[in-house]
Amino acid sequence: MEEIEKLIHQYTLWLKDKTTLKQVGENWVQITTPHLDRHNDCLQIYARKKDGGFTLTDDGYTIEDLLNSGCNLDTPKRQELLKMTISGFGIQTRKNALETYATRENFALKKHNLLQAMLAVNDLFFLAQPMISSLFYENVVEWLDTAEIRYTPKVKFTGKSGYDHMFDFVIPKSKVQPERILQTITRPSRDTAQALAFKWVDTKEVREPHSKAYAFLNDQEHAVAQGVIEALNNYDTIPVLWSERAGLRQELAA
Numbered sequence: 001m002e003e004i005e006k007l008i009h010q011y012t013l014w015l016k017d018k019t020t021l022k023q024v025g026e027n028w029v030q031i032t033t034p035h036l037d038r039h040n041d042c043l044q045i046y047a048r049k050k051d052g053g054f055t056l057t058d059d060g061y062t063i064e065d066l067l068n069s070g071c072n073l074d075t076p077k078r079q080e081l082l083k084m085t086i087s088g089f090g091i092q093t094r095k096n097a098l099e100t101y102a103t104r105e106n107f108a109l110k111k112h113n114l115l116q117a118m119l120a121v122n123d124l125f126f127l128a129q130p131m132i133s134s135l136f137y138e139n140v141v142e143w144l145d146t147a148e149i150r151y152t153p154k155v156k157f158t159g160k161s162g163y164d165h166m167f168d169f170v171i172p173k174s175k176v177q178p179e180r181i182l183q184t185i186t187r188p189s190r191d192t193a194q195a196l197a198f199k200w201v202d203t204k205e206v207r208e209p210h211s212k213a214y215a216f217l218n219d220q221e222h223a224v225a226q227g228v229i230e231a232l233n234n235y236d237t238i239p240v241l242w243s244e245r246a247g248l249r250q251e252l253a254a
Helices: 002-017 061-068 076-087 107-127 136-146 190-204 226-234 242-253
Strands: 020-024 028-036 042-050 053-057 092-094 097-102 152-158 164-171 180-185 212-217 237-241
Touching: 002 028, 002 190, 028 107, 042 107, 053 107, 061 097, 061 107, 076 092, 076 107, 097 107, 107 164, 136 164, 136 180, 136 242, 164 190, 180 190, 190 212, 190 226, 190 237, 212 242, 226 237, 237 242
Parallel strands: 180 212, 212 237
Antiparallel strands: 020 028, 028 042, 042 053, 053 097, 092 097, 152 164, 164 180
16 A cells, blocks of 8 residues: 555656646646657647636647548547547547636646547547558457457546546456456557556555456557566556457456
8 A cells, every 4th residue: 555655646746747837828828748649749738717717628739630640530430439539538629629628626637637538539540541450449349249248338437536537348246256447558558558557556446345457458560568568567457468368258258
């Protein structure tokens, strides 16, 4: 407990130390965060006062970057996926901008949710051809269905910190297995592993005793670095290489 609390405290200090502010025009403040997009650029959001609270927006950066990279979001299926991705974080779109409204009391939570939505939408880049033939998430859904593993998709939990965290799948506990929480990682890296680890560390204490977390790691195109495996193991998250998923079927179906 003490070690985990210390790690969470260090993470909070790191966020504060690496976040910078800049006045943009008369009304907007640019917030640069240490979170990285797929270009390894720091995510930036913008805030301005409105009706006693604040409007928070990415100013259209996330979706326009996808469009400029050849990721077409015009099809009904992709529009539905985009809507599902951001609605879980309480985010709306306004002329391609991801946007939310925050009060003074929930500003930190809304800022967190907007950044998480930006990262999630950023992953939709892999819908662009010829980057991949199908979305990794959909591959996992198909496998779970074929393996007759019951699950609830896209479940949001509130962690000990008060922040909301979205997980891809939850398998309810049974007589022989505890609750199992599954997250897909399309591009396994130390950053994505640590992001999932923080979500799980913040969530596990408010879940049922003995709940387990699994990370499905996409190794279809590139081998997963050992550092990613170690980072997940260190935070009590079970790494599952997609190529080795068959060995987990019985445990998840039980």
